[in-house]
Amino acid sequence: MQFSIRALAPGQAKTGCLVLAAHAGGALAPAARLADRAAQGALRRVLAQGDLAAKAGSTLLLQRVAGLAAERVLLVSLGERGEYDVGAFREALRGVAGALKGIGARQVTLYPAEFAVGGRGLPWAVRNAVLGVRDAFYRFEQLKTQKKPPAPALEALTLAIAGAPVTLQAQAALKEAVATADGTDLARTLGNLPANLCTPSYLADEAKKLGRQFRLEVRVLERRDMERLGMGALLSVTAGSRQPPKLIVLRYAGAAKSRKPLVLVGKGITFDTGGISLKPAGEMDEMKFDMSGAASVLGALRALAGMRAPVNVTGIIPACENMPGGAATRPGDIVTTLSGQTVEILNTDAEGRLILCDALAYAARFDPDAVVDIATLTGACVIALGHVASGLFANDQRLADALRAAGEDAWDRVWQMPLWEDYQEQLRSNFADMANIGGRPAGSVTAACFLARFTRKLRWAHLDVAGTAWRSGRDKGSTGRPVPLLVRFALHRARPRT
DSSP states (O other): OEEEEEEOOGGGOOSSEEEEEEOTTSOBOHHHHHHHHHTTTHHHHHHHTTOSOSSTTOEEEEESOTTOOSSEEEEEEOOOGGGOOHHHHHHHHHHHHHHHHHHOOSEEEEOGGGGOOTTTHHHHHHHHHHHHHHHHHOOOOTTOSSOOOOOOOOOEEEEEESSSOOOHHHHHHHHHHHHHHHHHHHHHHHHHSOTTTSOHHHHHHHHHHHHHHHTOEEEEEOHHHHHHHTOHHHHHHHTTOSSOOEEEEEEEEOSOTTSOOEEEEEOEEEEEOOTTSOOOSTTGGGGGGGGHHHHHHHHHHHHHHHTTOSOEEEEEEEEEEEOOSTTSOOTTOEEEOTTSOEEEOSOTTOOHHHHHHHHHHHHGGGOOSEEEEEEOOOHHHHHHHTTTSEEEEESOHHHHHHHHHHHHHHTOOEEEOOOOGGGGGGGOOSSSSEESOOOSTTHHHHHHHHHHTTOTTSOEEEEEOTTTSEEOGGGOEEOOTTHHHHHHHHHHTTSOOO
16 A cells, blocks of 8 residues: 655546545535635535545445545544544544545555644644555455455555645655554564464564664574573573574664664563463464564564664564473572572463563663663553553553553554652562462563563563554454554654654
8 A cells, every 4th residue: 555645636646536524513624625726516416415424434335426536435434522532533544444444545645744633733634544444444364365356456645735835844744654554564473374474484584674674783592592581581481382492683783883772672472372381272372473572673673674763772572482391491490690690480370571681681781871661571461451541550651651642643652650769569479489479469560570570770661562552353463563562652762753
């Protein structure tokens, strides 16, 4: 799908489908008013008949409106004017995308300013319009042998500006949005692949492909390298698997060498059985998504490199499987981490924090300005926040505030959770420096507190995306979150907010 942005009068748009907006009650948005003038009031007359429902996202398709150059006009409701907000924006965009898939138009023209939310501005509307359309049109059918006959594909979407020239900010927003959508699609596809294909070695190969495509520095540490370093926690998780573990490091340098990098650490458990603490069989297939943190790091780096963002970012991905077997780690085993601290493993299904603690300790050698880890870490976070917000923990409030602001801007929201020392007592062990679990109470908090023990000298934040990285049920599949958040966060650090 090709995207472009240009100044264009609505009445002159020669396109397969012209998308115009109206509020409940028939109040046309600015570009729609211009189109209605060219059509000599045809749009107002249609709206006066009440054929377009008031609910945001409702659509009405018109064919060959006299006075307009477009083959079709798609009217979309923005809902009540006084209630229009980001939620209504997303409903309207979802309605447009759904209608476009049914229409099968190859070329579409949309006026993003029609959908802008008060205080957000045109660049925001451009970014989110592109991301919304790309999200709606994403498909994962690579492994199906019998596919449904596809409708005519949407080949080109023109983001039009009426009555004003296209600004540099709007052009930059389009470039960013396309790159972010490409990165999100990569993360979704990696997450959707089955674990027999998407192995630690596969993730390493994908990182090398990105390195070749975008001239990233890529290094893959093997088991012997981890043994030499002393990554006992990471190696304990992979002990029962036949798949070799990988520690993947990617470095994107878009800013001056003097600028300290942002380090992103992504949990890469390509399949999680729970190990000896075996999970129940129901929905265990979804544990292929346990590498979603790793996928989001690859997706974010692809996006930032694709748009040539003026930032320095290092990605670190500890990748392995968690399998039972004769060599697998047992509950009660004690391991020594890269930091030198010892951990009593009371539950082998609390494995994400074990691979992350070694990766976070490894991150310190890059002298980072900040470190953010992304992990499908705890079911407790799903219970706490559901599937709407990701859990945010941080040892630096300014870092937490920046991540929260980026999440709001990208509509990839987070909710900050406590990281108080009071919770550390739950990790007490009689036999090692700490246990890897703290019991049922505050499970997502104690998991973050465990990681905090390895990041005391870093500006660090932890994103628990267990509830947001994928969907279950009929719409089962990866969401690609939090790639949009990570991209916005990295860009906020490089230039003023737009």
